[in-house]
Amino acid sequence: MTAFWTEPDYDDHELVELVRDPHSGLTAIIAVHSTHLGPGAGGTRFWHYAEPKDAMRDALRLSRGMSYKNAMAGLPMGGGKAVILADEDGTKTPDLLAAFGDAVEALGGKYVTAEDVGIGEADMSAVAERTSYVSGLPVEDGQAGGDPGPFTAMGIYLGIKAAVAHKLGKDSVEGVHVAIQGTGSVGGGVARLLAKDGAKLTLSDIDEDRAARIASELGADTVSPDRIMGVACDVFSPNALGAILDDEGIARLDCAIVAGGANNQLARAHHGKVLADRGILYAPDYVINAGGIISVTLEYLCRTEGQPCDINEVRKRIAQIPERLIEIWQESERSDLSPDVVADRMAQERIGRR
Numbered sequence: 001m002t003a004f005w006t007e008p009d010y011d012d013h014e015l016v017e018l019v020r021d022p023h024s025g026l027t028a029i030i031a032v033h034s035t036h037l038g039p040g041a042g043g044t045r046f047w048h049y050a051e052p053k054d055a056m057r058d059a060l061r062l063s064r065g066m067s068y069k070n071a072m073a074g075l076p077m078g079g080g081k082a083v084i085l086a087d088e089d090g091t092k093t094p095d096l097l098a099a100f101g102d103a104v105e106a107l108g109g110k111y112v113t114a115e116d117v118g119i120g121e122a123d124m125s126a127v128a129e130r131t132s133y134v135s136g137l138p139v140e141d142g143q144a145g146g147d148p149g150p151f152t153a154m155g156i157y158l159g160i161k162a163a164v165a166h167k168l169g170k171d172s173v174e175g176v177h178v179a180i181q182g183t184g185s186v187g188g189g190v191a192r193l194l195a196k197d198g199a200k201l202t203l204s205d206i207d208e209d210r211a212a213r214i215a216s217e218l219g220a221d222t223v224s225p226d227r228i229m230g231v232a233c234d235v236f237s238p239n240a241l242g243a244i245l246d247d248e249g250i251a252r253l254d255c256a257i258v259a260g261g262a263n264n265q266l267a268r269a270h271h272g273k274v275l276a277d278r279g280i281l282y283a284p285d286y287v288i289n290a291g292g293i294i295s296v297t298l299e300y301l302c303r304t305e306g307q308p309c310d311i312n313e314v315r316k317r318i319a320q321i322p323e324r325l326i327e328i329w330q331e332s333e334r335s336d337l338s339p340d341v342v343a344d345r346m347a348q349e350r351i352g353r354r
Contacts, residue, residue, distance in 0.1 A: 004060065007057065011033065028085065038070075040067075041077035044082040080111040101131045105131035114300075120147070144311050148291070148292025151292050166329055183205040186292075246271060256281065258280055262289075265285045288321060
């Protein structure tokens with residue numbers, strides 16, 4: 001693995017730590033981008049990477065994205081992220097989770113972890129046995145916390161509705177065609193919310209059986225994963241892994257709007273302008289997908305303060321996501337800068353980097 005400070009995605013990160021525990025087989029990277037607003041907060045990704053450099057790229061990009069996401073959501077948290085390098089079989093053991101919890105604890109609160117791809121509530125509960133710097137834990141009904149997926153989905157759903165109103169001039173998504181890439185906890189949740197409003201859906205997932213089950217439930221169509229980006233639709237909603245909006249991916253798009261929950265959708269910074277030049281409205285990913293971090297952050301803050309957190313406060317804050325998107329799009333139109341650049345500048349000002 002090359003020196004992290006030579007990586008193109010290194011952005012004056014405050015901390016980048018490689019964690020190795022031979023006994024449990026743990027190899028992980030914890031990256032903290034900024035603690036300007038509070039401890040670096042962001043989930044842990046459990047994933048098999050073909051190359052170690054891909055794991056480092058993910059940790060660097062995702063932690064920076066969390067700095068921006070938390071700042072734009074008005075949360076008193078900085079940005080951090082962890083990736084656990086899974087083997088080809090995805091082996092996850094109690095010892096491995098315990099070792100990871102010990103690594104988080106050793107940072108003394110500089111990083112607060114939660115769920116991400118490949119990590120669920122049960123895993124966070126195991127990690128919580130070794131550290132208090134964790135969120136996304138099971139909670140009682142009516143309280144903030146637990147699985148962040150449904151909260152992320154709600155924010156994306158509201159963001160898609162705002163994008164449809166802004167770009168297409170429609171006050172409803174009834175009859176609007178949305179192509180959804182990824183039908184897991186987030187993408188599946190978005191699909192169900194849109195289906196209730198009468199949207200026309202085309203679904204795709206690397207787990208094609210899962211996509212087919214949800215399509216049957218909702219009366220949606222499916223296509224193979226290699227075709228979803230080329231579907232003629234009103235909205236393309238990426239809800240799987242990131243870096244899909246590169247030159248080739250953008251050229252395949254046949255839509256008016258890109259709005260989804262995947263992190264780091266733009267392969268490189270200039271791809272936001274490529275989208276804008278094609279007349280495609282982009283909802284910056286770390287703004288539209290903030291619902292989950294809003295939930296787990298309020299859960300964490302309430303727990304550390306020893307008081308329950310009303311889920312209605314979470315919903316209230318998620319309902320503000322469309323307002324932030326509209327502000328970004330309006331400033332984009334005034335300044336002739338792409339929405340991602342506008343959002344980045346707003347976030348950088350909030351974390352003291354402009």
